[in-house]
Amino acid sequence: MKKRFAGELLLVIYDISDDKLRQRVADFLKSKGFTRVQKSAFVGRSLPAIKVEVEAGLRRLIKGQQGVNIQIYPIPPSSFNRRVVIGEFLFEDSGGVEVF
């Protein structure tokens, strides 16, 4: 199955030192329908409601925590479709990603 995105996407990359918090962030992004593309990177659709929820949810999750940096890039689908991947996918749930 070839999965293609239409409309703006959000690329979320994070640098979180605490294992549990990092896992909570990953779980949260999955719950919002985001797809893991790297150990600490997810991509999802940037519908207006999702955008607000994701940003607010991430701020809530990391509130008062140290050692956290999260960046959300709004990108066009072409940025995703033209990305270059070097090396191997290193996370368990990578099965579905290579066919994007």
Place this chain on the structure above:
Amino acid sequence: MKKRFAGELLLVIYDISDDKLRQRVADFLKSKGFTRVQKSAFVGRSLPAIKVEVEAGLRRLIKGQQGVNIQIYPIPPSSFNRRVVIGEFLFEDSGGVEVF
């Protein structure tokens, strides 16, 4: 100083388990004029020559190595300028980044 990009950019994100190799990748991206935006993420201008050099250089660096995933996203300047940053910058050379 407000630094603004014109023309396409490359956002490079990587997941590299070996400390020395990770450092070599960071040094290589810096040598190509890229700016660190997160511990394992750099942004730089996507001039045609640079694009080719960066991709070829990264492939050369990780050749034969395990535990490496590098992704290069071509993004418009607006993706960078509209990015949302949550939390703090966690690397030493972050001084110049917050004023992008």
